[in-house]
Amino acid sequence: MFRPQIKVIDCTIRDGGLMNNSNFTFETVRAIYAAVCAANVDIVEIGYRNSKEMFSPSKYGLWRFCDDEVLKRLTDGIEPHTRLAVMQDAHKAVPEDLLPKSESVVDMVRIATYVKDIDKAIMLANNATEKGYQATINFMAISHVLERELDEALQQVEEETDVVACYLVDSFGALYSEDVDYLVHKFQRYLKTKEVGVHFHNQQQLAYANTIEAIIKNANYLDGTLYGLGRAAGNCPLELLFGFLKNPKFDLLPLLGVIGKEVLPLQKSIQWGYSVPYMIAGMLNRHPEAAIKLQSLPEDDPRRTDFVAFFEKMASEDA
Amino acid sequence: MFRPQIKVIDCTIRDGGLMNNSNFTFETVRAIYAAVCAANVDIVEIGYRNSKEMFSPSKYGLWRFCDDEVLKRLTDGIEPHTRLAVMQDAHKAVPEDLLPKSESVVDMVRIATYVKDIDKAIMLANNATEKGYQATINFMAISHVLERELDEALQQVEEETDVVACYLVDSFGALYSEDVDYLVHKFQRYLKTKEVGVHFHNQQQLAYANTIEAIIKNANYLDGTLYGLGRAAGNCPLELLFGFLKNPKFDLLPLLGVIGKEVLPLQKSIQWGYSVPYMIAGMLNRHPEAAIKLQSLPEDDPRRTDFVAFFEKMASEDA
Numbered sequence: 001m002f003r004p005q006i007k008v009i010d011c012t013i014r015d016g017g018l019m020n021n022s023n024f025t026f027e028t029v030r031a032i033y034a035a036v037c038a039a040n041v042d043i044v045e046i047g048y049r050n051s052k053e054m055f056s057p058s059k060y061g062l063w064r065f066c067d068d069e070v071l072k073r074l075t076d077g078i079e080p081h082t083r084l085a086v087m088q089d090a091h092k093a094v095p096e097d098l099l100p101k102s103e104s105v106v107d108m109v110r111i112a113t114y115v116k117d118i119d120k121a122i123m124l125a126n127n128a129t130e131k132g133y134q135a136t137i138n139f140m141a142i143s144h145v146l147e148r149e150l151d152e153a154l155q156q157v158e159e160e161t162d163v164v165a166c167y168l169v170d171s172f173g174a175l176y177s178e179d180v181d182y183l184v185h186k187f188q189r190y191l192k193t194k195e196v197g198v199h200f201h202n203q204q205q206l207a208y209a210n211t212i213e214a215i216i217k218n219a220n221y222l223d224g225t226l227y228g229l230g231r232a233a234g235n236c237p238l239e240l241l242f243g244f245l246k247n248p249k250f251d252l253l254p255l256l257g258v259i260g261k262e263v264l265p266l267q268k269s270i271q272w273g274y275s276v277p278y279m280i281a282g283m284l285n286r287h288p289e290a291a292i293k294l295q296s297l298p299e300d301d302p303r304r305t306d307f308v309a310f311f312e313k314m315a316s317e318d319a
Numbered sequence: 320m321f322r323p324q325i326k327v328i329d330c331t332i333r334d335g336g337l338m339n340n341s342n343f344t345f346e347t348v349r350a351i352y353a354a355v356c357a358a359n360v361d362i363v364e365i366g367y368r369n370s371k372e373m374f375s376p377s378k379y380g381l382w383r384f385c386d387d388e389v390l391k392r393l394t395d396g397i398e399p400h401t402r403l404a405v406m407q408d409a410h411k412a413v414p415e416d417l418l419p420k421s422e423s424v425v426d427m428v429r430i431a432t433y434v435k436d437i438d439k440a441i442m443l444a445n446n447a448t449e450k451g452y453q454a455t456i457n458f459m460a461i462s463h464v465l466e467r468e469l470d471e472a473l474q475q476v477e478e479e480t481d482v483v484a485c486y487l488v489d490s491f492g493a494l495y496s497e498d499v500d501y502l503v504h505k506f507q508r509y510l511k512t513k514e515v516g517v518h519f520h521n522q523q524q525l526a527y528a529n530t531i532e533a534i535i536k537n538a539n540y541l542d543g544t545l546y547g548l549g550r551a552a553g554n555c556p557l558e559l560l561f562g563f564l565k566n567p568k569f570d571l572l573p574l575l576g577v578i579g580k581e582v583l584p585l586q587k588s589i590q591w592g593y594s595v596p597y598m599i600a601g602m603l604n605r606h607p608e609a610a611i612k613l614q615s616l617p618e619d620d621p622r623r624t625d626f627v628a629f630f631e632k633m634a635s636e637d638a
Contacts, residue, residue: 176563177496177531204559205521209528212496227595239595240523243602244495253627259595260624274592276546276558276578283562305579308572 002246005195005220007165010036010238011045012263013063014087015230019270022047023061028262030074032226035258037082040249041238043108045085046074054092068104075105083107087138088128090114090121101132108134112169115145118153122160129162136197136221138167142183143174143285154190165195165221170210173203173233173282177213184217197221202233203282205274211236212244226255227263229270232288233278271295276307284314321565324514324539326484329355329557330364331582332382333406334549338589341366342380347581349393351545354577356401359568360557362427364404365393373411387423394424402426406457407447409433409440420451427453431488434464437472441479448481455516455540457486461502462493462604473509484514484540489529492522492552492601496532503536516540521552522601524593530555531563545574546582548589551607552597590614595626603633
């Protein structure tokens with residue numbers, strides 16, 4: 001599926017950072033950045049640009065803040081085939097954290113938001129575009145929104161911003177392909193002058209399949225992460241996405257190399273990928289927090305594998 | 320997606336047996352059988368009925384042969400909500416290994432075949448139906464067939480057998496949803512009096528998604544395994560499939576229970592599930608054997624994670 005409009009975004013460090021408070025070493029992030037550039041990925045989102053008032057730098061790593069001087073060191077000496085992005089949470093970031101584009105190596109700012117925070121998101125997106133960056137707005141937890149509110153928010157994005165793309169984000173890994181069709185089509189109906197982006201989680205092993213479905217329906221901004229590293233069951237694996245996209249500019253080998261050297265060793269400290277607790281959360285359309293907590297119990301705690309009790313608890317909390 | 324014609328087949332022990340020479344303990348198989356019955360799965364395929372001339376019973380476990388007396392002990396005292404199936408490989412089984420149905424607890428015999436062995440498969444399928452069993456014919460390695468030969472074989476299945484279903488088996492985990500559409504439609508065109516079945520492998524994390532795609536296209540025989548246990552990256556996870564199918568007769572809880580107690584502990588001795596070597600094999604439409612071999616190297620062998628070298632070797636062998 002070679003379509004020149006498609007942009008592939010690696011967000012390994014940004015989404016993976018939700019599992020370790022963004023505490024990746026500089027060397028790991030530099031190796032991943034270099035590999036993603038060598039592979040000709042279009043955009044790499046290296047972390048958050050969130051407020052130090054809301055996140056303590058003593059607890060959270062460099063990649064929760066992505067200070068401009070850190071990013072200059074990160075990118076120094078690496079050919080920038082790949083544009084650099086950071087994410088701001090609508091409810092955890094402030095406009096002052098963005099310098100003018102001329103003073104920064106950042107190219108794109110992605111605003112993550114719940115539908116209810118759309119006005120904050122628009123303010124931050126417009127702050128970014130006014131300062132010279134490209135921007136996107138990414139609607140999180142899309143499986144929990146009221147459609148009337150989503151419709152109104154999409155209309156606002158179309159009319160009140162200059163973002164290049166607007167994303168549907170399946171934070172809970174709850175969507176099936178038919179839901180993806182429906183939502184991509186809805187986004188396209190409102191967003192006449194913007195691209196549609198997609199970001200899926202793998203709680204039900206559907207992140208890659210849903211990305212393919214979205215590609216077929218003409219979504220053009222596609223998020224993936226190396227070996228799927230990301231919150232809970234993780235994301236659409238970038239290496240798989242390269243297999244489906246036939247754009248000859250992509251080079252899979254640098255991705256395979258860095259997965260073996262840098263990403264697999266992270267499994268010692270971060271648990272991501274398919275598991276029964278994540279599957280239960282996805283199937284019930286729930287936040288993965290309780291599943292993450294269950295999996296953080298000691299190895300020999302029998303509650304870790306008492307999936308019947310976990311299911312019953314999760315299902316009853318639905319009531 | 321509640322459709323009364325749908326039949327769900329658990330083949331955990333049969334397909335998983337390809338990873339350990341069918342050497343599961345009697346207790347494990349009994350626990351899985353009981354759970355699958357309690358969950359109201361339609362059919363359980365508990366192993367192979369292959370020839371002891373071709374497989375040595377000193378190397379292969381009970382579930383490579385599924386002797387009738389073993390199956391009687393296995394099923395004794397468990398309410399048989401679930402029909403019992405065994406698999407015969409067209410090129411590794413003989414008709415004499417099937418007793419008349421009246422002397423056996425087996426209900427269904429599934430014949431696994433390459434397209435080139437279709438005449439042996441038809442002979443074995445007709446042997447089974449004449450002896451009173453239901454039968455299916457399952458075309459393995461469907462991503463490697465010449466279409467003209469497949470067309471002819473499907474015509475033969477329709478005209479020369481009384482099988483209840485005929486399967487497309489994506490042994491290499493190479494198919495995308497568009498391929499699934501195409502093949503299910505082709506099978507349906509030839510098989511006017513039989514159901515279409517699907518069996519997918521998860522090398523590209525598409526086994527469940529492709530099963531959903533096949534359901535939407537009206538395939539009605541659906542294979543899955545507990546926690547995806549099966550060759551290489553494994554199969555469509557049965558617990559996920561239960562989430563998509565809304566038939567109220569299914570009970571997810573017994574599956575969750577037995578996964579925690581019996582299936583997860585098997586991870587100590589069997590490596591299945593998504594990995595980069597399996598992904599490479601699937602993407603290149605290759606047998607997973609080389610990937611299985613790579614993953615059986617000692618933990619500290621650097622070749623295990625040199626995915627660049629593995630990819631280059633696999634890609635060059637394509638030439």
